[in-house]
Amino acid sequence: MKATNLFRFALLAINVIYGTAQNSSQLFDHYWLVQVWPHGYCLERDCARRSDIFILHGLWPVTAGGKTLEGDKINKTTHNKILKSLKRDKSLEADLMKYWLSLSTVNKNYIAGFWIHEWEKHGSSRKGMDPLDYFQRAVELAKTTDLRNTLAEKGVLPNGASYPKFNYMKAIMAKTGHLPMLRCVKKDGYNHLKEVIICVGVQANNFRSCNYGVGSPRCKGDNIKFPEPTDE
Numbered sequence: 001m002k003a004t005n006l007f008r009f010a011l012l013a014i015n016v017i018y019g020t021a022q023n024s025s026q027l028f029d030h031y032w033l034v035q036v037w038p039h040g041y042c043l044e045r046d047c048a049r050r051s052d053i054f055i056l057h058g059l060w061p062v063t064a065g066g067k068t069l070e071g072d073k074i075n076k077t078t079h080n081k082i083l084k085s086l087k088r089d090k091s092l093e094a095d096l097m098k099y100w101l102s103l104s105t106v107n108k109n110y111i112a113g114f115w116i117h118e119w120e121k122h123g124s125s126r127k128g129m130d131p132l133d134y135f136q137r138a139v140e141l142a143k144t145t146d147l148r149n150t151l152a153e154k155g156v157l158p159n160g161a162s163y164p165k166f167n168y169m170k171a172i173m174a175k176t177g178h179l180p181m182l183r184c185v186k187k188d189g190y191n192h193l194k195e196v197i198i199c200v201g202v203q204a205n206n207f208r209s210c211n212y213g214v215g216s217p218r219c220k221g222d223n224i225k226f227p228e229p230t231d232e
């Protein structure tokens, strides 16, 4: 698949807004586990489908200051090799279809292209990590954080209501031990929850604090609406 197609269909490839490391001496420090609430995300984009759970945008290696690190370009051979090994792992593929689904397309090939795009763009900057390992860890982290239930346990429900920003933060902190970062869509004068970013340690198997920029200029204000699932 051509890179341009990947960009078109990899709905969530909006990484550029988070900035990209310019300086090669800025080293890997931890990961961002980035998860999307589809019903917020789709307020500002055309979506081919929705999902009623939080889904992965990606697992991004970042510097100590929270700048994303660029992965290595991969060639067609490598792309196909990764795809082939992925197709052999049926349980991983099924998990990815649930937790790391692309909202912009229902085409299965493009969805697989999106995972490999995320590996190429982000994951591969972690030297020595195997792509399937990377996908597996991202899925495990998504399952562990279980964001929709984690929020519901503290009374933060996707019913279209507004909740204090700190209620979201506290609910997630009860699960991970650390405050997350939140991203919103601003619409009709309200913040709507779009994305939750959780900082993850170097082995991609534990949580740690994001000790910079907690909160976010994109969720300015004290309250955030939690958009309700729709049938669209």
Ligand SMILES: *[C@@H]1O[C@H](CO)[C@@H](O)[C@H](O)[C@H]1NC(C)=O
Binding pocket: 023, 024, 025, 026
């Ligand atoms: C890159 O980062 C290092 C360490 O932070 C700094 O000393 C150096 O000046 C930076 N180089 C550029 C070109 O920004």
Ligand SMILES: *[C@@H]1O[C@H](CO)[C@@H](O)[C@H](O)[C@H]1NC(C)=O
Binding pocket: 075, 077, 078
């Ligand atoms: C593709 O990339 C791999 C890994 O970097 C390399 O070993 C291989 O030679 C490349 N193949 C082609 C056809 O360029």
